[in-house]
Amino acid sequence: MRVLxxxxxxxxxxxxxxxxxxxxVDALAIAPGNAGTPAVADQHQxxxxxxxxxxxxxxxxxxxxxxxxxxxxxxLGVADAVRDAGIAxxxxxxxxxxxxxxxxxxKDVMAAAGVxxxxxxxxxxxxxxxxxxxxFGQSAGEAAWVVKDDRLAAGKGVVVTxxxxxxxxxxxxxxxxxxxxxxxxYLDGPEVSLFCVVDGKTVVPMLAxxxxxxxxxxxxxxxxxxxxxxxxxxxxxxxxxRDIVGQIVEPxxxxxxxxGCPFSGLLYSGLAITSNGPAVIEFNCRFGDPETxxxxxxxxxxxxxxxxxAATGRLADFGELQWRDGAAVTVVLxxxxxxxxxxxxxxxxxxxxxxxxxxxxxxxxxxxIVSSGGRVLSVVGTGADLASAREAAYRTLSSIRLPGGHFRxxxxxxxxxxKVRV
Ligand code: AMP
Ligand code: GLY
Numbered sequence: 001m002r003v004l005x006x007x008x009x010x011x012x013x014x015x016x017x018x019x020x021x022x023x024x025v026d027a028l029a030i031a032p033g034n035a036g037t038p039a040v041a042d043q044h045q046x047x048x049x050x051x052x053x054x055x056x057x058x059x060x061x062x063x064x065x066x067x068x069x070x071x072x073x074x075x076l077g078v079a080d081a082v083r084d085a086g087i088a089x090x091x092x093x094x095x096x097x098x099x100x101x102x103x104x105x106x107k108d109v110m111a112a113a114g115v116x117x118x119x120x121x122x123x124x125x126x127x128x129x130x131x132x133x134x135x136f137g138q139s140a141g142e143a144a145w146v147v148k149d150d151r152l153a154a155g156k157g158v159v160v161t162x163x164x165x166x167x168x169x170x171x172x173x174x175x176x177x178x179x180x181x182x183x184x185x186y187l188d189g190p191e192v193s194l195f196c197v198v199d200g201k202t203v204v205p206m207l208a209x210x211x212x213x214x215x216x217x218x219x220x221x222x223x224x225x226x227x228x229x230x231x232x233x234x235x236x237x238x239x240x241x242r243d244i245v246g247q248i249v250e251p252x253x254x255x256x257x258x259x260g261c262p263f264s265g266l267l268y269s270g271l272a273i274t275s276n277g278p279a280v281i282e283f284n285c286r287f288g289d290p291e292t293x294x295x296x297x298x299x300x301x302x303x304x305x306x307x308x309x310a311a312t313g314r315l316a317d318f319g320e321l322q323w324r325d326g327a328a329v330t331v332v333l334x335x336x337x338x339x340x341x342x343x344x345x346x347x348x349x350x351x352x353x354x355x356x357x358x359x360x361x362x363x364x365x366x367x368x369i370v371s372s373g374g375r376v377l378s379v380v381g382t383g384a385d386l387a388s389a390r391e392a393a394y395r396t397l398s399s400i401r402l403p404g405g406h407f408r409x410x411x412x413x414x415x416x417x418x419k420v421r422v
Contacts, residue, residue: 001304002027004058005041006048006078007069008034010332010357010378011289015067015303016040017357018296022304029061035369036351036358048073051081058087065090065308068265071286075101079265088311092285095261099252100285103150103182109259113251116279118184122150126175129168136183137164146184147171158223160186187272187279190420192236193229193291194269196249197306199315200262203253204306205245207232207298207323209291210415211270215339217410224339225375228411229291230329230386231298235420236273244271244278252283264310273422290330293357293378297328326382329389329412331397333377335360336404342374343404350400355380355392376402386416 001024005012013036019025020040028041031054037043042061046053049072058066066082068074068091077094091097098105103120110117123132136145145167149157157179159170171181191213195206209231215221249269256263268284296303300322309318335342348361348369357380360373377400381392390412397407414420 001025001064001308002029002062003304004029004031004061004063004066005069006031006054006066006073008032008359009069009289010359010375011287011292012069013037013040013357013359014293014296014378014380015069015287018299018303019067022302024302025304027061029057029063031057034358034372035361035363036356049076049078051076051078054078055081055085055087058082058085063087065304065311067091067307069286071097071100071284074265074285088308090307090311091265092263093261096256096263096265097285098261099256099263099267099283103148103282106283109252109255110280113255115248115252116277118146118187118279118281120182120184123171123175123181123183126172129171129175129181132183133164133168133171136185144186146186147174148182148184149174150180150182160223187274187281189272189274190235190422191281192233192244192271192273192278193288194241194244194249194271195287195291195295196245196267196269197310197315198249198253198263198265198267199310199313200257200264201253202315203245203250203267204315204318204321205241205249206321207295208236208241209233209288209295210412211288211291212408212411215334215408217408222339224334226288226290226332227334227408228329228331229288229294230327230389230412230415231291231294232327233415234386235415235418235422237422240273240278240422244269248278248280264313290332290378293330293380294328297380297382298324298326300324324382326384327386327389328380328382329386329393330378330380331393331407331411332359332375333379333397333400333402333405333407335371335374335376335402336406338374338406342371344371344373346371346403346405348376348400348402351377353396353399355396356400371402376405386412390416
């Protein structure tokens with residue numbers, strides 16, 4: 001099987017490494033990739049938001065399967081273009097990708113499927129902002145305001161704060177820039193990211209993971225695209241895991257089938273485990289980054305065959321996934337000033353170590369690896385348990401040099417110490 005992966009992050013680097021282990025995968029290509037991916041795949045440059053360009057590349061490399069990593073091409077319908085060209089594609093079409101691309105669509109699907117989620121309200125004019133903030137701040141038990149940019153914002157358009165003035169200023173700024181604002185009720189409880197491979201109705205769940213969204217230790221500072229992740233979650237009871245699949249993911253998949261836009265690809269549920277049970281924070285229409293780096297490090301089933309089965313509607317025959325025992329911890333090394341205005345062009349030393357996945361990296365003319373994006377590398381450690389996986393990740397990280405680079409030192413720490421409770 002020849003596989004073309006679309007994207008350039010550590011998620012795509014992890015996908016390539018896992019695909020390379022599948023005995024049925026004999027050729028890998030990537031576009032656009034990063035400075036780490038030429039070691040595993042033939043690298044090509046295309047505009048990944050253009051269906052025509054992706055199809056032309058898929059034909060050129062004779063791809064049997066195209067795997068689309070990021071949300072933007074999916075929301076724009078690139079998977080539809082690939083399928084229309086007669087090539088199997090892992091990733092939902094434009095219609096089903098609205099589960100991530102349109103918060104209003106996602107809320108509507110959840111309401112129809114009877115899935116618990118935060119209550120929400122769209123504010124589209126500064127004149128309505130104060131009254132709306134009051135409604136959310138005053139509802140029972142509300143610990144914080146949740147203010148979101150109602151467009152794709154890679155997790156960075158969200159402010160969660162107990163401070164009304166901070167909430168107001170973020171919302172006012174978005175409105176001033178012409179972006180509608182989504183206010184949500186606050187969902188309390190530890191967060192879970194659950195990836196399910198879906199082909200219409202069949203749902204195959206992966207290991208649950210947890211992501212660290214805030215930039216600083218102890219969940220301080222602004223939200224980012226994700227500063228680290230671990231899997232599995234020793235604190236998540238098996239019955240809650242089953243409820244998430246049976247009472248949230250399967251009903252949502254069935255609802256999308258019923259609406260005539262079956263979801264084919266990776267349905268990512270971002271959940272909070274509240275005192276009333278799991279509730280959905282958001283759905284994404286693709287693998288999450290950095291959770292993928294941890295989850296795939298533990299996958300034993302052949303990834304190419306799994307994704308091809310999903311892309312061709314044969315997932316029901318695939319069966320349950322097989323996992324390695326133990327745990328995986330991913331720590332993101334970010335550029336100076338990430339997430340606001342990351343400084344780029346710094347030389348990265350040590351990025352060829354085992355367990356290092358590239359993200360925002362490029363190779364300079366003189367051969368040096370330099371930072372080219374806010375999240376520069378993902379460092380993955382595995383071990384018999386979370387404590388040893390953490391140790392492995394941080395040991396590798398200590399051998400890498402990036403001027404101004406920063407990372408969280410507490411990824412998976414609370415879980416390793418048994419301090420996460422539901
Ligand atoms: P999103 O981009 O919607 O995933 O939001 C980014 C992060 O903000 C989430 O991973 C949560 O940590 C937090 N968040 C978003 N919505 C809520 C909510 N309704 N209640 C509590 N936390 C939230
Ligand atoms: N880890 C968060 C995301 O991929 O959206």
